[in-house]
Amino acid sequence: MSDKQMNKSRRDAVKLMIGGLATVPLLNLVGMAAAHAEDLPHVDPATDATAQALKYVNDAAQADRATNARPGLPPDQQRCAVCQFVLAETGAWRPCSLFPGKLVNENGWCTSWTMKAG
Template identity: 40%
Template sequence: MSDSPLDRRTLLKSAIAGLVALPCAGLVREAEAADAPHLDEKDPLAVAMGYVHDAKKVDASKVPQYKPGSFCHNCVQLVGKEGDEWRPCNLFPGKLVDKDGWCKVWVLKPGAKVG
C-alpha cells in the first residue's frame, strides 16, 4: 500500500461522492431560484448587457448583436424548468429573466432554432 494520504481508493471514493452531489446541488439551485426576484431592466448589470424583457422591442438598427428570433428561451445561458415564463440565467445570478427577453450575450442553445 502507498503511504500517500490520497491513495487510489480514497481518490475514487471522493470522485464518486462528488459526482453524486452534483445533481443535488442543481436541485437546490433551482429551488432557490424559484424564490428569486425578477431582473429589473434598470439593474446596472441588465443595462450593461442590454437586457430587455421583450426581445421583440429590440431596435436591430441600434443593437448590431441582435438577431431576429433570438430570445432568452433559445439561449444557452437560460436554465431552469422548460416552459416557465421567468427562469434563472447564468449571467444574472439570483435573478429571474423573462423567457421572451434578450441580452447582448445571447448565444443559440445547441439544438435550438432561431425563431
C-alpha cells in the same frame, strides 16, 4: 458452484444499495435548486447595472435586435428561452449565468444573446 453464485448476487445487492443511497443527496440538491430558483428576484432593466450594460429587456420585441443581431437565428427569433446562458429549460422566468441570483424573462433579450448549442 452454488456458493459462488450466492457471493456474486450479494455483491450485486450491496452495489445496488450503495448506489441507491448515493443518489439520495443528489436528488435533494436538484430539488432544492429548483425550489430556490423560484424565489429569486427578476432582473429589473431600469435599475440593474448589468442589465443596462447588456441592453437587457424583458420583452425582446422592444429590443433593437436587428441592429445588434447575433449569429445563429434571425433577429426576430432571438430571445432568452433559446440562449445558451439561460440555465433552465422551462418557466416564464429562468436563471441566467449573466445575471447571477436573478431570473430573466423567457421572452427577454440582451446583446450577449448566444444561440443554445444543440
